[in-house]
Each structure stands twice: as C-alpha cells, then as structure tokens.
Amino acid sequence: MNIARYAYPRDAPGIVTVTCSAPGPGEFAVEVGDQGSAFDPLAAASPDLTVDLAERPIGGLGILLVKSFAKSMTYRRDHGWNWLTFQISANG
Numbered sequence: 001m002n003i004a005r006y007a008y009p010r011d012a013p014g015i016v017t018v019t020c021s022a023p024g025p026g027e028f029a030v031e032v033g034d035q036g037s038a039f040d041p042l043a044a045a046s047p048d049l050t051v052d053l054a055e056r057p058i059g060g061l062g063i064l065l066v067k068s069f070a071k072s073m074t075y076r077r078d079h080g081w082n083w084l085t086f087q088i089s090a091n092g
Helices: 002-007 061-069
Strands: 016-021 028-036 072-078 083-087
Touching: 002 016, 002 028
Parallel strands: none
Antiparallel strands: 016 028, 028 083, 072 083
C-alpha cells in the first residue's frame, strides 16, 4: 500500500514486484521491489509508541510490525530499484 501511495508521482503508473519463496522448512522469504523514489524503510525513525494514539503522526507502524516478526530484513537501492527483503521463520 505504501508503494502505491508514496513511491510514484500521483496518477503515474509504476511497477511493483513481489517474490515469495520457502528457502527451508518453516521459513518464508519475501522480496519487494519498486522503481519509485529511493526510500530505505530501515533507516526511517521508529514511531514513538508512548504518544497517545490520537496525537501520534501517521506512519511507521507497518515497518515496525514487519521488523518485529522478521528473522532478517535488508534494503538496497540497485539501478533505480528499491529492494526490501525479509525472512520469517516459524521457529522464531
């Protein structure tokens, strides 16, 4: 959703690619790529969860959620593409 909303200029088409794999038993890997504006979600500031929900600015909860259950997570910018890769393990 964030790629559709923020990566590309308004009303401009854009490409998003999602690749999923199971690299081993109980493991799930995802790679998301887009050609939108460069954005490293891992470098973005975490939201301040101590602020009352009504006062908290929008943003940051999605990446925080993925970080909380991902076994590993990487970002790279390569030839005009953003690549976010993460792996989830059923074994924690």
